[in-house]
Amino acid sequence: MKTADKILEEALILFSIHGYQGVSVEMIAKAVGIKASSLYKHYRNKQSIFEGIFTMMKDRYQGQEKLLNIPQGAEDVQHFYQQLQPDQLEKISEDLFLYFIKDEKEARFRHLLIIEQFQNPHIGEILHQRYYEEPLLFQKELFQSMMDVGVFKEGDAKIAALQFFSPIMMLLNCCEQGGISVEEALAELRKHVQKFRQLYSKE
Template structure:
């Protein structure tokens, strides 16, 4: 891991616990094990670190979406697996969970962070699912309807459980049942 990556990683850990205002450049440098001057070689200021974390997080989400082959989502089981894969990524990946926690802490203080949270954790998943569902509607695999509303319906329980710690063994079967109900209601027979 490069020094720049370590700075971002340790900053995210600190921001996700203490909030942006509660973290100093000095505390970040201390956690990374470098002098303040070394930190400034990579980032102009604390805000630049925060912005780099946001950019990196968005890139990670986009990369994860690219890894998933949406063209193969043509069976109920494939849709169910996709939903669970993304849910586990958003709730178990350490970078994503720290990022989400950091944004939740900051979004009530900073409207820009609220917009970033909305973009990554609400808009992006809904947009990807809407595109997928519209394609399935066009192929005759889903009943005709509003693909965006379908996306919102499917995603809502997943989104709700992003904010709370829940035992995966207890929650995953319920979420799978939710996807099965969705498929039962919308897939063409």
């Protein structure tokens, strides 16, 4: 592993445990096994390390989407969804849910953003953007396209996005807090996706 990547991974662990303010560059360097002066050859300061972590996590999530063969272009997404079978939608939803729950780096990153959101407005913005704004915008555009071509019943695409996404986030939070098991969460997730399709699909 390259030193620059090792710095990001060790910093993510430390940040998720001690918080952003509770970690120094010296602590990160020690965890990596290098001197602080050597760390500065890769990153200007602690903020640039955090920005590197954000980029790393964004790339990892996009990689997960590729593994699931989820297209990114609007036209590709529309064609993909039109051909999607009910069990495929459930499978994709389950796989992404499990990624957020079981991927150690993803869990650490989300925990870091949650605990730091009230201390650092910038971190709060990242949390809002990554776990609320971007997913809702994507789903709103997706559902609107489905309504436009007649795959979904006509309605408010933003509300549809909220109806689809909000229960998933609630299940994720409950599962992380130990309120329900992963198996229970997945069972509820399947029911939710099935009900959502029944509500909006013209099938």
